[in-house]
Amino acid sequence: MATDSRELQDLALKHKSSCFYLSTMNYFPNYYSIEDIFVTQEKVECKVNTRLQRMGFLDAGAETEDLEPGRTINLPLWYIKELKVNNAYFTIALPDIYKNVHKAVCEAETTHIELGRLHPFFYEFGCYLTPYDRNHVIGRIIFETLRQRVRHLLDISKNDADSKPDHRLDNIEAKLHDAGVRTNTLYINWLQMSGNNIRISELVEEHQKKRKRADRSDDEGGGGAGGSGDMDMPTGKKPSW
Amino acid sequence: MDPTIVEFIGEKCMISIIPNFSNEPLHLIYGSVGPFRAGFPVFVPLWLAAHLRKQQKCRIVPPEWMEMETLEEIKEEEKRSKFFTKMPSEHYMVVAQLVMSTAPDDVPRCEELRTIIKDIFDIRESKLRTSIDAFIKGEGTYAKLDNLTLLEMHSVRPILPYSLDHIARYQRMATASQRDTSMMNTTGGGTGTGSMSNSFFTQ
Amino acid sequence: MSESENLEEALNEQELNTEAAYAEEDNDDEDAEPITAQKVLEILETAWTNEMCAPELLQHQTDMLELMLSQVAHMEEQMKDLDKNDFRFVVHQMELERIRYIMASYLRCRLQKIEAFTQHIINQDATRDATDKRLSPEEAKYAQEFASHVDEYFNKVATQYMPNQQRGEAEQRVVAPNLMSHVFLKANVAVSGVIVGVDDEEVDLAPGSQHIIPYQLVSDLIQKNQAQLI
Numbered sequence: 001m002a003t004d005s006r007e008l009q010d011l012a013l014k015h016k017s018s019c020f021y022l023s024t025m026n027y028f029p030n031y032y033s034i035e036d037i038f039v040t041q042e043k044v045e046c047k048v049n050t051r052l053q054r055m056g057f058l059d060a061g062a063e064t065e066d067l068e069p070g071r072t073i074n075l076p077l078w079y080i081k082e083l084k085v086n087n088a089y090f091t092i093a094l095p096d097i098y099k100n101v102h103k104a105v106c107e108a109e110t111t112h113i114e115l116g117r118l119h120p121f122f123y124e125f126g127c128y129l130t131p132y133d134r135n136h137v138i139g140r141i142i143f144e145t146l147r148q149r150v151r152h153l154l155d156i157s158k159n160d161a162d163s164k165p166d167h168r169l170d171n172i173e174a175k176l177h178d179a180g181v182r183t184n185t186l187y188i189n190w191l192q193m194s195g196n197n198i199r200i201s202e203l204v205e206e207h208q209k210k211r212k213r214a215d216r217s218d219d220e221g222g223g224g225a226g227g228s229g230d231m232d233m234p235t236g237k238k239p240s241w
Numbered sequence: 242m243d244p245t246i247v248e249f250i251g252e253k254c255m256i257s258i259i260p261n262f263s264n265e266p267l268h269l270i271y272g273s274v275g276p277f278r279a280g281f282p283v284f285v286p287l288w289l290a291a292h293l294r295k296q297q298k299c300r301i302v303p304p305e306w307m308e309m310e311t312l313e314e315i316k317e318e319e320k321r322s323k324f325f326t327k328m329p330s331e332h333y334m335v336v337a338q339l340v341m342s343t344a345p346d347d348v349p350r351c352e353e354l355r356t357i358i359k360d361i362f363d364i365r366e367s368k369l370r371t372s373i374d375a376f377i378k379g380e381g382t383y384a385k386l387d388n389l390t391l392l393e394m395h396s397v398r399p400i401l402p403y404s405l406d407h408i409a410r411y412q413r414m415a416t417a418s419q420r421d422t423s424m425m426n427t428t429g430g431g432t433g434t435g436s437m438s439n440s441f442f443t444q
Numbered sequence: 445m446s447e448s449e450n451l452e453e454a455l456n457e458q459e460l461n462t463e464a465a466y467a468e469e470d471n472d473d474e475d476a477e478p479i480t481a482q483k484v485l486e487i488l489e490t491a492w493t494n495e496m497c498a499p500e501l502l503q504h505q506t507d508m509l510e511l512m513l514s515q516v517a518h519m520e521e522q523m524k525d526l527d528k529n530d531f532r533f534v535v536h537q538m539e540l541e542r543i544r545y546i547m548a549s550y551l552r553c554r555l556q557k558i559e560a561f562t563q564h565i566i567n568q569d570a571t572r573d574a575t576d577k578r579l580s581p582e583e584a585k586y587a588q589e590f591a592s593h594v595d596e597y598f599n600k601v602a603t604q605y606m607p608n609q610q611r612g613e614a615e616q617r618v619v620a621p622n623l624m625s626h627v628f629l630k631a632n633v634a635v636s637g638v639i640v641g642v643d644d645e646e647v648d649l650a651p652g653s654q655h656i657i658p659y660q661l662v663s664d665l666i667q668k669n670q671a672q673l674i
Contacts, residue, residue, distance in 0.1 A: 025560070026403040028410075028622040031613075123411065130418045139415025146411060150404045151374045157400060172407055180400040183243075187396060190244035193342050242496060249545075250493075264531060269539050270481045270515065288542065289535060298531075383640040383647075383661075386628070386654040391674060394628055402626035402656065409624060409658065 027175060029124070035171060039124045040078040046090040047072055077128055085131050092132045097122070098141050105144045111152040115145070115170045122170035149173065157181050247392050251335030252288040257302040259283075260293065287336065291343045301344040304330065307337060309350055312357045319364050325388040334362055334392045365389075366396050373401060382409055484511050485543065490672055492550040497673035498666065499625040499659050501557045501565050504580035509547060516540055557621075558583060562591045564620040623660040630654050631671045638662065 029036045048059075052067040059073045067073070072093070080092060097118045104110050115122050126142040133139070153173055157180025169177055253271070259282050266275035274285045282302055285293070293299040306312070306329035318326050330336050337358045345351045369389065376384045382405065386394065491505045519540060526533040558565060558579070566587050569577050579587060631649035639661060640647050649655070649671065665671040 026399065026406050026622065026625065028406075030619040031617045032619060123407070127411065127414050130414050133418070136415070136419045139411065139418050143408065143411040143415050146404070147377055147408050150377055150408070151370075153404065154370060154373065154397070154400060176400050176404055176407075179403060183396065183398060183400065186243045190248070191338070193338070246496075249542075262531070267532060267535055269536070270485055270519075270543065271539065272482055288538065292535075292538060382626070383655065383657045386656055389654060394674070398628075402628075405626045405656075406622060406624065409626075410622075413624075 027172060035121070035124065039121045039128065040076065040081065042077050042121065042125055043074040044077055044080050044129070045072060045093040045095070046075050046080065047093060049089055049091060052089060077125075081128060092129070094129060094133055094138065095119075098126060098129075098138045101145060102137065102141060105141050105148070108148055110145050110148040113145075114168050115149075115173065117167045118170075120171055123172045146172070150176075153177055154180065158184050242395060242398065244392065244395060247332075247395055248335050248339070250391065251332030252286065252291075252339070254287045254330065254332050254336055255284045256287050256290045256304065256336070256340070257282045257284055258290050258293060258299040259302060260299040262298055287339055291339055294344045294347075301340055301347045303340055303348050304336065306330065306333070307340065307348065307354060309353060309357065312354065312361065316357060316361050316364065319361055319368075325365060325368065325386075327388045328390055331390055332392070333390065334358065362393070365393055369393060369397060373397065377405075377408070479511070481512070481515050484508050484515070488512055488543075488546060488550065490669075492546050492553075494666055494673045495550055495553050495557075497627050498663075499621040499623060499627075500663075501554060501561070501578050502666070503576070503578050504554075504583060505550075506580040509551075512543065512547065516543060554583065555586070558587050559590060561619055561621055562587055562594065563614075563618045566591060567618070623663070624658040626656055627659045627662070628654065628656055628674045629662055629665075629671050630674050631665075633670050635665060635670050638665070 027033070027035060048067050048069050048071045050069055054065055055067040056062045056065045058075070059067055059071055062068070062071065075090070080090070083090065101110065101113060101118070104113055119125055123142045123146060126138050130139040130142075153169075153176050157177045259280060260277045261279050262277060263279050264275060264277040266273050271286070274289065275283060277283055290299070290301055294301055306315075311329070315326065315329070337354070341348055341351055341355055348354060372384075487508050488505065491502070491508070495502055519536060523533055523536055565579065566584075569579050569584065572578070577584070631651055631653050634651050635649040637646045638649055639645070640655075640657060654674070662671060666673060
């Protein structure tokens, strides 16, 4: 489930780059947010409290037409969140991942946790579950976890830009990391004054890459006709400046 | 805001040049510059200085602080001080970078200067990171950043404000649910832009 | 007398023209002071950086933009007769390009916000008095058209096929900015008693002091130009 949504998520996020402003802004949940849709797509374990007539189809293992009390089923968050916290039909079982990091949070030892592996939307998922937690622990846990990990995020986004620690970061953290890496790259480019050349936009660049790829498969074995017209450099490669 | 915009803003700084031509004053919208008299120093905005230098129409006079002894002092002071010291120019990095890249010949000991200015920036940046750490650990949402220059702020942008936004949002969420157990099907993570601003800070 | 001095005089004159234009425009306002092109530029520069840093759309600056646009147009008119390689031409041209960049970047930034928070901005402006509108008349028109195009598009591809009750979620679909976003702030003047945090903690801001703080706590200071975003 987690890996599936990770792939989908990557795909969707690539698409999103077309809306520049929203994609450069900090994540803030809204109706159209693809992240929010992914989070609310996640399944939550629920215990059935009363007999629900002709709802048996919700339970893959059930042989009855009705959904019987005491059964445990997985329901998507987008459905659950529309019900009252203390509704008569389902009791939500909170996932163990939050309990599991509790100790680390108390000991302020959260930097080594592979958060992305625990849950790709560790924070946002936790956010939605907070109202269902009668012990008020989850809210505190996600808040404390991020608070403890920010310094680490700042450090790794400055120091190892190339090795993105995918499984260590949740979606929110990965975005913060990307932002940090971007800042650092721009700064280094600026220091070397290499940013002064006008560059083609990322969109155009993507398009050209695609065309090149297509050209290459056409050209295979056909020689470099239709090159750049630069006599000295038959390969069509020009020194970059 | 990326470094090129910080540079654009910093290019408004005035700097002294020695032109090798003469001309009447120019009435720019931003203010008048000139008159230009060959061999005599005149103050112009940095963007104009860089342009004239590239055209070989002037020599740039490096600002007073762009000199080893002064910068050594600044560096030591920065190391000693717990807080950010006041820099000789609000855009010291931009000025240094532009002057030294367009007119390295006009700056004595250019390479040494480059290194020491970078050192100062690095010391300040790591100080910034340490104070950010303390600030976040202290559950703050507000901090004073006196004497920090624009480019230095930029070094933690947008990652710092973005992180603080999330932390504050999760804190609001945690506090809100604690206060009101029966809180239900509102829009999950999106809660609290206006009405909850007070609960934001309670611990 | 050389042509150059004529030009510079002509360019200089324009500042007076601008002042006159401004005074005329606001002549029902007793306090209207003449304004120089330099001052207009400063106001626009501040509006530009504020707009880039603020999470929400700020008040429009149509008056200042129009003054600056006419100043730029006038200067270009004056420069027409100059040789393109003339020192003065090049320098004036460079400055105009810088100013044009600021104006374009400023307007582009506003458009991006308008496209991101269209309905929210329209709704908010509907509750404001004519003098307090955030959108300029042109922007308001753009926002309305943008909103109706988006609605029409959604209707064509999706909502028309949905049951009636699901079409009405207009309120839910409004995208609003996070006003508690942290911003970098510089105080222009001394401001006392700004609420900044825990238990309504208050601080006094010294002129020139810099802070990082949630936008909503200081948005009124920006509005009143007591502080600016950096």
